Amino acid sequence: MSDQDFDVVQRILGGQKRAYSDLVERHKDKAMALAMRMLKNRHDAEEAIQDAFVRAFNALPRFEWKSSFSTWFYRIVFNVCATNLSKKKDEFSVSMEEDEDRPLELPADEPTPDIAYESSEFQNIVHGEIEKLPHAYASILTLFLVQDMTYDEIVDVAGVPLGTVKNRLFRARTMLRDAVLEKMKETGGVRKERVA
Amino acid sequence: MTHLTMTQILQYVDGTADYASQAQCTSHLAVCERCRREAELHKKLLKAGRQNPYKTSPGFIERVMPRVAPQPKSSWATVILNNLANIFSMMLVLGILGYAISLKSGFKLTENPEYSAMTKIFTDAYAKIKQSAGEQTHQISVKVTPTSNKTGKLVIFSLLALLTLGVVDRFVVRRIIKTKL
Numbered sequence: 001m002s003d004q005d006f007d008v009v010q011r012i013l014g015g016q017k018r019a020y021s022d023l024v025e026r027h028k029d030k031a032m033a034l035a036m037r038m039l040k041n042r043h044d045a046e047e048a049i050q051d052a053f054v055r056a057f058n059a060l061p062r063f064e065w066k067s068s069f070s071t072w073f074y075r076i077v078f079n080v081c082a083t084n085l086s087k088k089k090d091e092f093s094v095s096m097e098e099d100e101d102r103p104l105e106l107p108a109d110e111p112t113p114d115i116a117y118e119s120s121e122f123q124n125i126v127h128g129e130i131e132k133l134p135h136a137y138a139s140i141l142t143l144f145l146v147q148d149m150t151y152d153e154i155v156d157v158a159g160v161p162l163g164t165v166k167n168r169l170f171r172a173r174t175m176l177r178d179a180v181l182e183k184m185k186e187t188g189g190v191r192k193e194r195v196a
Numbered sequence: 197m198t199h200l201t202m203t204q205i206l207q208y209v210d211g212t213a214d215y216a217s218q219a220q221c222t223s224h225l226a227v228c229e230r231c232r233r234e235a236e237l238h239k240k241l242l243k244a245g246r247q248n249p250y251k252t253s254p255g256f257i258e259r260v261m262p263r264v265a266p267q268p269k270s271s272w273a274t275v276i277l278n279n280l281a282n283i284f285s286m287m288l289v290l291g292i293l294g295y296a297i298s299l300k301s302g303f304k305l306t307e308n309p310e311y312s313a314m315t316k317i318f319t320d321a322y323a324k325i326k327q328s329a330g331e332q333t334h335q336i337s338v339k340v341t342p343t344s345n346k347t348g349k350l351v352i353f354s355l356l357a358l359l360t361l362g363v364v365d366r367f368v369v370r371r372i373i374k375t376k377l
Contacts, residue, residue: 020265029248033249053260122244145242148246181237
């Protein structure tokens with residue numbers, strides 16, 4: 001993908017501005033995922049990624065390929081969304097207490113229930129519960145899952161230390177696990193226990 | 197039995213654990229139903245979470261591109277050239293319609309005796325030349341009709357039709373296109 005992005009960027013810088021539509025086509029839906037998970041509103045998310053695409057286009061001549069185009073572009077999307085959130089005086093940061101490096105253990109007494117994963121509801125529940133996570137967790141989880149980024153790339157995009165990324169990611173996944181299990185119990189997606 | 201930590205399970209599921217930890221997890225999961233279920237749950241969460249349920253609305257690219265690379269404004273000549281096929285199609289349809297209407301409204305072709313006499317002279321002369329050349333002749337009959345009245349009606353009709361088409365295009369079609377965007 002990065003090779004394709006490189007070729008397209010070279011064409012744009014060579015004067016073929018209309019080639020930018022290839023980059024927009026390639027990244028718009030994943031950018032939409034990140035914006036939706038941060039802004040929680042379709043209209044705001046589309047506005048934000050339109051702004052991000054325009055900013056990225058204007059900044060292309062200054063892009064030095066120190067990272068891949070996608071990492072650089074998602075950093076712009078992330079910053080635009082974070083700015084929108086701060087304008088709305090929405091909570092984006094999480095407390096220091098939440099960022100503490102605590103060991104993450106399995107819940108002590110409660111065995112993991114058997115889930116009907118094949119149910120069509122499961123995927124919808126997972127996406128619904130990710131949307132309910134706080135912005136700071138949902139955004140990092142989305143970069144990890146949808147953008148398929150490494151920890152280092154997430155550090156680059158979100159501008160937070162590696163330890164914080166790891167901690168937020170693990171916490172987000174734990175919160176998601178608990179929320180999905182709770183929802184599956186409510187909707188009857190948990191199978192009868194196989195083992196005592 | 198000591199269970200695996202959440203960190204160990206997530207690293208195992210992600211494939212980011214080192215070789216020793218991965219081997220330890222594998223052997224533990226072989227004997228521990230609880231940890232195995234937990235690992236399975238996280239694998240499924242990972243798979244489901246990787247699907248992207250979001251798509252931008254239709255026409256997103258068309259809304260972004262004018263902001264980064266605006267199309268140069270076309271001159272009237274370019275617009276006409278680009279729409280040449282449409283213009284010809286419209287003229288053809290209008291011509292057929294006009295002809296049909298003129299027939300229905302009893303607009304009949306009349307024969308002008310002066311023109312008929314002249315054409316008879318020419319056709320007779322042509323027949324004599326053909327005969328002298330030893331070829332078989334055939335009668336040619338040409339009807340020349342006065343056109344001034346018909347042409348006037350057609351011009352007015354065509355102008356009115358073009359005006360209607362223009363108004364429909366300007367105020368209806370473009371509004372529909374904008375609504376779709």
